[in-house]
Amino acid sequence: MEKAPSLNVMGGVLTPCSHDPLTGYFRDGACNTCAEDHGSHTVCAVMTAEFLAYSKYVGNDLSTPRPEYGFAGLKPGDRWCLCASRFLQAHDEGCAPKVSLSSTHLSALDIVPLAVLKQHALGQ
Numbered sequence: 001m002e003k004a005p006s007l008n009v010m011g012g013v014l015t016p017c018s019h020d021p022l023t024g025y026f027r028d029g030a031c032n033t034c035a036e037d038h039g040s041h042t043v044c045a046v047m048t049a050e051f052l053a054y055s056k057y058v059g060n061d062l063s064t065p066r067p068e069y070g071f072a073g074l075k076p077g078d079r080w081c082l083c084a085s086r087f088l089q090a091h092d093e094g095c096a097p098k099v100s101l102s103s104t105h106l107s108a109l110d111i112v113p114l115a116v117l118k119q120h121a122l123g124q
Contacts (some may be wrong), residue, residue, distance in 0.1 A: 001026075001034045007106040009117055017103040018079035019043035021072060031081040031105045039083040040111060044103035046122065047078045051097040053088055079103070084111035091116055098122045 003026070006014040019029040025041040026032050033042050045051070052063045052074060062080065065073035074080055079100065088111060090096040097122050108117065 001036050003032050003034050004105070004107055004119040006030065006032055008102050009104050009106055009109055009114055010101055011106070012102065014105055015100070015102045017081050017100065021074065021078055023034065023079065023081045025081065027075040028065070031103060031108075033105050033107045039079040040085065040107060042084050042105035042108040043082045043117070045080055045082045045087060045097040046100070047076050047080060048095075048097050049076045050095050051090055052076070054093065054095045055086065058086075058089070060086065067117050084108045088112045088116065091120070096120050 007012045014030055016029045017023050017031050022029060024030050024032055025037045031044050032041045033040060055062050062074045065071060087096060099117055101117060101121050104117060
């Protein structure tokens with residue numbers, strides 16, 4: 001698997017999203033991607049209780065610990081590389097989390113318009 005260039009949606013160097021919990025398609029702490037990442041785990045989002053409940057409701061439970069996979073479960077405030085399509089879906093439903101633009105991979109723009117990401121941007 002060859003990583004796509006580590007660039008963010010603003011055209012700069014992609015900064016880490018989270019090392020605790022360790023996130024990313026490659027579990028390298030960044031929202032790096034590659035051709036094999038069919039979910040496009042490229043949006044660095046800050047979890048909220050509302051988003052975690054929404055994600056569980058639509059079938060992707062990110063809050064329940066799964067020790068067999070070394071996954072402690074996410075809690076509000078944790079940063080996580082979300083699938084771009086899930087982020088866009090949450091935006092459309094009015095419950096998108098905040099995002100770190102400097103940590104969101106340029107490939108997210110294939111799915112999510114930059115204007116939408118900017119609506120949910122953290123103070124950079």
